[in-house]
Amino acid sequence: MEFGWTPEQRARYDTALAAARQRFTPESGAPGIAPAGWRALGELGLLGASVEAKFGGGGHGALDTALLFEAFGRGCPDTGLVFAAAAHLFACAMPIAEFGDASLKERLLPDMCAGRTVAANAMTEPDAGSDVAKLATTATPVDGGYLLNGVKSFVSNGPLADVLVTYATTDPAAGHFAVTAFAVERGTAGIGVGEPFGKLGMKSCPAGQVTFTDCFVPGDQVLGERGQGSVVFQESMRWERTCLFALYVGLQERLVEQVIEHVQQRSQFGRKLTEFQSVTNRIVEMKLRLESSRLLLYRACWLLDRDEPGALPSALSKLAVSEAAVAGAADAIQVLGGRGYLTEYGVESALRDAVGGTIFSGTSDIQRQIIARELGL
Secondary structure, three states, rough: OOOOOOOOOOHHHHHHHHHHHHOOOOOOOOOOOOOOHHHHHHOOOOOOOOHHHHOOOOOOHHHHHHHHHHHHHHHHHHHHHHHHHHHHHHHHHHHHHHHHHHHHHHHHHHHHOOOOOOOEEEOOOOOOOOOOHHHHEEEEEEEOOEEEEEEEEEEEEEHHOOOEEEEEEOHHHHHHEEEEEEEEEOOOOOOEEOOOOOOOOOOOOOEEEEEEEEEEEEHHEEOOOOOOOOHHHHHHHHHHHHHHHHHHHHHHHHHHHEEEHHHHHHHEOOOOOHHHHHHHHHHHHHHHHHHHHHHHHHHHHHHOOOOOOOOOOOOHHHHHHHHHHHHHHHHHHHHHHHHHHHHHHHHHHHHHHHHHHHHOOOOOOHHHHHHHHOOOO
């Protein structure tokens, strides 16, 4: 594995970081997916980074895509917005790009990449979180397509979504081949969208309930083949678990920069904060967790680019990055003291947003289960 960045990667990262800092500031507006901000993410190449260029994307591999999300996670103070972009790309655009037929890709992907539409992944159900084999939502074959019936819960981007990538049971007795994936457009009759949930953090990534009631989906909007839903979902999760958490690497970098600036400028008891070993040791731990989790994430992306299978690298990376982000944000609050507790400095929101990273795409305990299974335990 090559640890150095190419000149192209460095230039792309620096450009993205500068653009994120300029376009998205703490004063740029209230949290949420505003149309202008979403289009800006599309213009800056984030929403279609890993989609083929012929469909309006950047055509980047996993590592180059992750570097872009790292830059935006570092430069954009609205972590929820960057997370919404990642969910849109990895859990929605990539399944369509990899499993949709040509006409579906041509119809949906250019608008998704440009930021003209928002996409949401509708898999989780009230009684089925990460267990894709236990979905109560059904897709019944009818002439020309399927009728969807069921309820999806905690659909990230759902309240605003124009496109829903959803999963439903087509044959309960088929085991691994029981589930089918669909791309459903918002205007389709039979779709009901609930109000956004109140959440701990990531306010700009709205989540809500989506209901399907005799919702007709044409057969050409099936992703892959009937019964291939588990394969589609696992491939999308491979992208998401590998690349999405690069934004939390960027978040950690931003926090380290913020606390270093703080301790270099502030004094207590007649001494610079840099003279207190308990303070500097805490920052050193933040940096250690940052660099360790960064290496695991880069390795997972490198392996994905080499098309080397295996859930272990992504699970290790996701676990390390998400938990490092929570610990780093908590440390940053301690270093900043009272300022860390105040909303104007943004560190308390970083902690709340970091907690979301340990929940989405499978909790930390699920990642530990995956790692244990891969180790033969």
